[in-house]
Amino acid sequence: MGDKKRNIKGSGGLWEMKEEYSPKQIEPKWQNYWREQNFHRTGGDEGKQKYYVLEMFPYPSGKLHMGHMRVYSIGDVLARFLRMRGYNVLHPMGWDAFGLPAENAAIEHGVDPGQWTNSNIAAMKEQQDALALSYDWEREVTTCHPDYYRWNQWLFLLFFKNGLAYKRKAPVNWCPSCQTVLANEQVENGACWRCSSAVAPRELEQWFLKITDYAQRLLDDLKLLEGWPQRVRVMQENWIGRSEGTDIVFTVQETGDELTVFTTRPDTLFGVTYMVLAPEHPLVGKLLEGNPRAAEIRRIVQEMSRESEIDRTAADTEKVGVLTGGHAVNPVNGEAVPILVGNYVLMSYGTGAVMGVPAHDQRDFLFAKEYDLPIRLVINSLQTNLQATPLAEAYEEPGVLVNSDQFDGLPSEEAIKAVTDWLASNGKGNHRVRYRLRDWLISRQRYWGTPIPIINCAACGPVPVQESELPVLLPGGISLCDNQQSPLADNAAFLQATCPKCGGEARRETDTMDTFFCSSWYYVRYTDPQQDKLPFSKESADYWLPVDQYIGGIEHAVLHLLYSRFFTKFLYDQGLSSAQEPFQRLLAQGMVYKDGAKMSKSKGNVVTPDEIIARYGADTGRLFILFAAPPEKDLDWNDQGVEGSYRFLRRVWRLFQQHRDIFTPVTETVSSTPALGKKEETLRRACHASLKRVTVDIEERFNFNTAISAIMEFVNALYIYMNECNGDEKKSYRPFLREIMETVVIILAPFAPHITEELWQSCGYTTSVHRQAWPAYNPNYLLVDEVEVVVQVNGKVRGRMLVPTAAGEDELLEAARGHEKVQPFLDGKKIKKIIAVPGKLVNIVAADGN
């Protein structure tokens, strides 16, 4: 360890420690101390390397739960550790403060959503402070404040000017309980992500952001995110759903209309025996004209489109089809095939029409069997001749084309290109890349959100509000009730507007923004939270971005994390920031369970951070939550386990109590201490081994659980030493022991900030333990003279021996051969081979006979 440059006070303030470890007393004391000193303000030393640690900001529900406590503890240990390691750390916190719960509270209890939110924020902040989370509160961001949401509006207008925000009538997901529409990402298995009510389809005019323009980049750049869990990258990849294929233009025989389909298998084009349209396909109506059964069919089609998309696409939903009477002409061979309407075809993907190739698509195969449609083989297998017998199932593998005129004999892979080329040169199709990703629907018919800064003019259409007019303030005093449209639509003063373009009378847009809009860029605002000319300055953003370590729940794997990546790329394109990706590394922390089940009031197994703080203190809570499991794994909360963490902190406390004499003021320096004895060397080794492990476990592996166990081992070693040494030894090694014990305090500090601050300042220091440099371990102190080496016979441990550390292979072999415990296992056997691994083991391979 390095030189002492710390301030030590005189004997006056020393050891005023209470006998008993009492978190109730020391925790508030140090929280005040840090608050008064504005201790956690960012920066001050731009010469250091920057590190941005961020936990996903919470919705201000008013109460912290164990999940919050876990994320924040992880982030806080990291932030504190990195500061001690000499980084310039940004570690901010804020509030995702718009959203439905505030509005619902308003409806139920008649409270003002803003007041409700603000008092929740105050309550949660108090809890966060009680956990000693080292946030720079000067950078706090609250999304429902006008000085934040005006920049939502500013960014919206920027999207609008770039053609990336647009309004369109579209079938959308309506949540009847939340009384608003939802984005595709916010529908899980046909249910609202927030309240789990079944969503229903509706046709409405809505605002969208054109995230689909960024589909390819969002997909490609997943490669850059090596610090993300693979499963999250895979989820995003699936969600974007890139698919390469061919658009093929058929012609409707009866009307002459063009009918385009998308397929990934143009090589099977000659096998088309029918065509299926989505119930919502625009041609359906026209095709039914003149059909004697039109009325009946229309009823069936309406039935189909009434079902939600989710029901229709559920794997176990029966495929239903109905003939329209129309026919489609295949561009490649002029053949006319019947056109049906089918419930399994979705208007939202591809062109809303699919070609039916029953011989080579299992889904089409089953459908054709059901409806007695012809099956024509056009791809033959290289292994078995499929033409010999009727197919029992679709042949979906690649093969060689048959029954396909000029393409006969081509392998599928080549035929895909050949058919596409043929279609392209005949104006009947093109190569085409499609995505499953849809544009992001951002309007919400709710009050408590960012007003969309648009004025709807009868003459000019949607016109952006002038930048100088921002923010469009959310009016107060709105009476909230359950309603089909935004409550803002009832507010005449808000509604009334003048068209910025023509000056005519116009209506203000009453939809508000999805709250995911707020959370898509808040991490940039933290870099420059007071900025009032722009959302943030480029300089600040470029200094801090990307977030080096982001920590949060896996539930945002697609939603928030995809939207944020989209925003970051847009900001980059606009020259507002240089970051390509927002989050360098991502940690998806596991959930907190109790007794193997999710905590819930009905199960009566809820534990709250408040209870833990009241009973054991924040330090114990933090320590346990980090010790019980690695951060990315689910954690089972265990009351007895918490007890164990509390016990450990008391054990540390007692160590200092019992040996306070070590800390009486000294003038000696380390060099004047007598040479260390064997016991002391062992202790020093334990110290540096622990130091090494804690450093590596936090910095490289994020394994806080093993880091803590290393500190425990260190403390155990200190107890053993103290038991073994006598008063004289203790006295003469006082400076050495002092340094050892101070190391305990320093490396425990990121985990348990209060107790360590108390112990540290009780040792006589006037500067905070949290301002100390993280000690470097000395590899020389890890060395030992002798090591125990295992002797194996045929891979089984048969003996152990103590040999000099420096012993080479030859010496090991010598010693192993003569080892008494090993002899019996070698009797009557021949030694075939001996492997010696210095410092570890010797393995003797022996067998019977010669």
Added chain:
RNA sequence: GCGAGAGUGGCGGAACGGCAGACGCGCUAGGUUCAGGACCUAGUGCCCGCAAGGGUGUGGGGGUUCAAGUCCCCCCUCUCGCACCA
């Protein structure tokens, strides 16, 4: 069905291809205490054995290796994600 991850004591969890079970919980015994709690010491995978000692053991089965929880192949179970995407 497709994709990803995971299966280790009574429990949470450790183990650069090199002594499986660190650390903690729980449990057992002893000490201390009027008692309880707290604390200290020792022990604690399973089986046989009084013991010394031996056997066995990381979901199952194969393989590579002097050596496998770890690498390769097959299978089973669980969790998560996607799921008629044309």
